[in-house]
Amino acid sequence: MTVKRRHIAIIAPPTAGHINPLAALGTSLAEAGRQVTVVHMADVASLVPDCGVGFAPLDHPADCQGLLADYYRKLAQPSGPVGLPRMIRGTASMTELLLKALPAALSRLGVDAVLADSVEPAGALVARHLRLPFVTAVTGLPLLREPTVPPPFLGWAYRPGAVGRNRNSGGYAVSDLLMRPITTIVSAYARRWGLDPDPRHQWSDRLQIAQCPAGLDFPRTALPQSFRYGAPWRLDEPEEHLPENDGRSLIFCSLGSLQGSRRSLFAAMTAACAAVGARAVVAHGGGLSDREAHSLPGNPLVRAFWSQTRVLPRCSAAILHGGFNTVLDALAAGVPIVAVPLAFEQPATAARLKRIGAARVVSAAEAGKGGLEPALRLVLGDPRYRHAARLLGTDMAGAGGAAEAAAMVDAALFDDADVRPAGPIPSDGKAACAA
Structure with a gap:
């Protein structure tokens, strides 16, 4: 009798900066006997390294081709009064596409659990919708709010006093306003699925695993018990043969x-x-x-x-x-x-x-x-x-990198019997593309 391998879906933004470290983490999970699959639109397949991680496309028609290239054009000019709102709207559309298409895709794939990048809220929300266990993967700076920690997209110095706290509060208020196109879509789907839309539920209470080392982050005093700092998640790279050194x-x-x-x-x-x-x-x-x-x-x-x-x-x-x-x-x-x-x-x-x-x-x-x-x-x-x-x-x-992080992810996802296959949920691929 063949025992089915537990299947973990990776849900992340469609950029190399997020896919590469998660592929390294996924490869360590695959080496431990899990099936690991990146799930996104078909064009994202080219970003997944040749490693122990698979790829599965969302169910949407061919006329979605070119969407990724258009998104990259928006990411390449992400600042200014025109570029920043345009980039945020593009990111909101990408999240909506995932929210429309992921439930059917994960059901079709027989996924048992989700590894959700903290920057893409669709991963956690769909996992909650399908009653799948999920772990939050923090590939960049931790996004968790604290009064003494500035918003993670501003170059402000760490100032724990009253002046710094007031400044940070204003910064978060502006950030919330700018991010409204994304949060509005996520909240609408949460309510549609009968889930609490509070954004705190985006973070796993099982494990939030970061490749950020503690020594790089600003001091924190209110991290959840499930949060763990770490070290870079990397695949082995080939040796580089540089031209002969010219003395410089x-x-x-x-x-x-x-x-x-x-x-x-x-x-x-x-x-x-x-x-x-x-x-x-x-x-x-x-x-x-x-x-x-x-x-x-x-x-x-x-x-x-x-x-x-x-x-x-x-x-x-x-x-x-x-x-x-x-x-x-x-x-x-x-x-x-x-x-x-x-x-x-x-x-x-x-x-x-x-x-x-x-x-x-x-x-x-x-x-x-x-x-x-x-x-x-x-x-x-x-x-x-x-x-x-x-x-x-x-x-x-000394922090262990991808192998140690994978061991923590595996234990957090599969340390009990609370793993349920996703039920079949119909989805209109044409609607997914319309995002």
């Missing part, structure tokens, strides 16, 4: 997979590296053409992607936009950072890096006016920056 130190430069088309900012980075006698190693995520890549000053090493965990240990510093995964990889390698935050949680991540002394923060405007060179000289010349990065890297090395 290496500086890793990245703007992630969504902002990599900013040729002028990359030029400022590579020029700053050349000015301090170093050579830039540029990862542009496919955002630059060959002509643009070859035109960057300072004779940098340029590719769309590098094996970050292999290259960063060879570098003396990194110039980064503050994307969470690359920041963690730099810290794991003990590499000090010049942070140039652009959007999303990047300013908040930069504020935390500044607080622990592992980075200098330079605005994009300052970077375009020559501000990167003095910041880079400082993090290279002052050993305290490298010391702070190495200290946190040592802490992360």
Whole structure:
């Protein structure tokens, strides 16, 4: 008699920054005997690495093709009075698509449990609707509110006194107003399904597992008992064979997979590296053409992607936009950072890096006016920056990474018999696409 493997669905935003660490976590779960599947629209299949994790598309027609590319265009310009509301509306549409199509998809797949990224509320809500156990995966900064902790999308310093609390309260009020397109959709589906719409239910009371190390976050006093800090969730990357060293130190430069088309900012980075006698190693995520890549000053090493965990240990510093995964990889390698935050949680991540002394923060405007060179000289010349990065890297090395996190996820999901298959719920794929 064949015993069915417990089946875990990963529900996450359709970006590499979320899919990659969750695929690493899912691979460790698969190695422990679970079946793990990323579930999203068909175009997302290309984001899932070739590992122990499967992929299943939502049931929607072919005319949904192009939706992902359109969403990426909105994510690439996520700020300003036009770009920010447009990006939020696009994210709300993506959440609505999942809410419409996921119940039927998870039922069809025979899913037993859900691993829900904290940034995508559809995962937790659909799990509650189908009475499936779920764990919250925190791939970026923890989003849990506390009066002394600023909103996670603002680059404010940690100020625990009355002034800081009042400022944070105002920041959360503005954040709630901006996020209303998303929260309105989620609340409507919760009520439709007879569920409490309180957003606190988005967080699992079984386990909230983060790849963020405790030492990077601001001090917290009200974390739920189910919350656990951790270390990066990574798949093994192949060795990188760099060209023969020309005697210069290496500086890793990245703007992630969504902002990599900013040729002028990359030029400022590579020029700053050349000015301090170093050579830039540029990862542009496919955002630059060959002509643009070859035109960057300072004779940098340029590719769309590098094996970050292999290259960063060879570098003396990194110039980064503050994307969470690359920041963690730099810290794991003990590499000090010049942070140039652009959007999303990047300013908040930069504020935390500044607080622990592992980075200098330079605005994009300052970077375009020559501000990167003095910041880079400082993090290279002052050993305290490298010391702070190495200290946190040592802490992360002892935290276990994806394997230890997977063991906690497995125990939280399957430590009892409360695992029920999702019942068949009809769904109109055409309606899902209309989101």
